[in-house]
Amino acid sequence: MNKIDLTCIIDDDPIFIFAAKRILKVSNFCDNFTIFNDGMEAINQLRPIMESGDNVPDIILLDINMPIMDGWQFLDEFIKIKPAKQTTLYIVSSSIDPVDLEKAKDYELVTDYIIKPLSKTRLIKMLQETESK
C-alpha cells in the first residue's frame, strides 16, 4: 500500500481535524496535511496550487457545512480551475440528508460521499480507490 504524500482537509471542526489527522497517521496513510477551516480559505489557497501543479494534494477531504463558504460553494469554484495535476476529492460530512447525497452525484469531481465518522476501514478503501485511479 503506497503512502499518500499530501492530504488536504477542509473542515471547520477542530476535533474532527485532530481525529482525522491522527487516524490517517496511525493507519500509516499519510503524514503531511494542509488544513483549511472554511471553503473561502481553501479556494483562495488551492487555486494557485492547482494551476501551477506544485504541491497538489493527492486527496482532498471536503466538509459541507462550513461558515463563510460551504462545501457546495467551494465545489462550484473549484470546478472552474484548470488544474495542472489531478487530485481525488471526497466529501466527508455528517449529513445523511438524501438531498445532500443526491447533490454530490451531480459533481463529477466528487469520487465519493463519506458519512462521518471516519473509520480505518473506510480509509483503507479510500486508499485503494486512489491507487487504482
Place this chain on the structure above:
Amino acid sequence: MDTIEKILLTPKSETHNEKNIEFLNAIQDSIAIGSWEVDLRTMTIEWSEMTKRIHEVPSDYVPTFDKAFSFYPEEKYREIVSNAFERAVKFQEKYDIELKFISAKNNTKWVRSIGFPVYENNECVKVRGIFQDITEKTNRVDDIILKEKQINTTWHHSPNGMAIIGLDSKLKSVNNRLCEFLEYSEEELIDLNFERLTHPEDKNIDAELIIEMIDGARDHYEIEKRYISKSGETVSCLVSVSILRDKHNLPVHYIANLANVSKLREAKNDIKDLLHTTESQNLRLLNFAHIVSHNLRSHSGNLEMLLDLVEDEIPEATDNEYYPLINDAVNNLSETILNLNEISSINTRSYNDLTHLNLLDYTEKAVSSTKAKAIETDATITLDIDKDVEVLSLPAYLDSILLNFLTNAIKYRQPNISPNIRFKAQKTNHYIKLDIEDNGLGIDLNLHKNKLFGLYKTFHKHEDSRGLGLFITKNHIDAIGGKVEVKSEVNKGTVFSLYFRYE
C-alpha cells in the same frame, strides 16, 4: 246587488212576462247566478234553470224542502242554511251565506245563497233568493291564503335574515332572524335607514349594483357586507338583494336575504391562524431535523473517532471499568441519533410523487429477503395477491412497510409453533386492502392499543425490539396516504390491515 234585490222583491205579476224571464235567464247564464223562490202558502219551491244547473239536476226536476236541504250533507252547513231561512221567515232578516254543497252528481262545490223574505200584511209569504256557484273563487281564495301562509312561515322561520327595504333604504319589514342577529327589536328596525347599520367600510360597496338593478340591467345581486349590531359587534353577512316591480315595471322595493356568516368567518380565521401555527411549527421541526441530522451527528461522530483513537494509541487507558461504559454510551447515542434521523427524513410527499407499484412483486421481494429467517423458523408464507394489483407508494416506503410487517410476524412467533403468515389483497372502494395475518404471540390491544404505533414502544421481551419498526412503518403509511388497522388476540395471532391508495 241592488238591481237583483229590486227584481227579486218586485211582485211576480210584474216580472212574469216572457221578456223579463228571458232577460233574467240571460243574466243568470252569463254570471252563473240562479234564482229561487219558496212559496210558504203553497209550500212549493221554484228553481231557475241556472239554479238547477248548479245543483246538476235535470230541468224537469221538482225540488222539495227535504230535497233542497239534502244538498248540504255536512251538518254544519245544513244548520247554517236552515237557521238563516228560519230567521228570514220569523224575523224578516235577509241573508247572504256561503256554503259547502254536494251536487246531485256528487261534486263538491261552494255556493253563495242569498235570501230575501217577502212580507204581505205582516206575514211572510215567500222567500226569494239567488244562488251562485263560487267554487272557483273560493278555491282561489284558499290558494291565496295557503300561499300567504307559506310565505309567512318562510319569512318568519327562515334561517336567514330577511328584510323588505324601501327605495329610500328604510326598512319596511324584517323577520325574526334579522332582529336576532342585529340585536334590535322589530319596532326599532322599522323605518330605520338600513345604511345606518352598515359597517362604515362597507357603505356604498353595492351602490353601482343597485343602480344596475334599478335600471333593469340585473334582477338581483349578491355581496358580502358587514353590519354593526346593537351591541357594536360586527356581523358579516352574505347578502342577496332582489328588486320587486309593480305591474308597470316600476321598482317598488328591495327584498334582501342576509345569511349571517360571522361564525363561518371566525372559523375561517381560526383555521388560517392554525395553519400558520402549524406551518411555523413544521418549519421548526424541519430545522430540528436538520440539527439532528447534522450537528448532533457530527458530535457523536467525533466521539466515536476519538474513542477509536484512544483504543489504538493508548490501549492502557481502556483497561478500566469506565471505558467500556463510555463506549456503550457513545454507541447508544449514535444509534439514537440514527433512529431520529430515519424518522425525520420521512416526508409527507405530495401524492404526485407516488408511483404505481406491483404489490405482488414487492411482497415477493420482501419474502425473499427474509428467506433465511423463514427457513430457520420453519415459517409458511402464503401470498394471496392478484398478479396485477397495483398500489400507490414510493418504492422505498413499500419495501420498508412490507418487510417490517413480515419480519415482525416471524420475530414475534409463538414458541414451538411454526409461523404461518398470510398476505391477502382485496380491492375496496378507495383502497387496496392488504391483510397480513399471523399465528404469533398477538398483542394485548386493551393494554397497548393507543401506543401500538408509538416511538420506542415495545410489547414483547425480544432481544432486538427497539420500538422503532411500527412507528416508522406507520409514518411511511401515513406519508403515502394510506392507513392501517389491527386486530389481535394474545397467543392466537394478529391481523394488520393495510390500506393503500391505488388511484
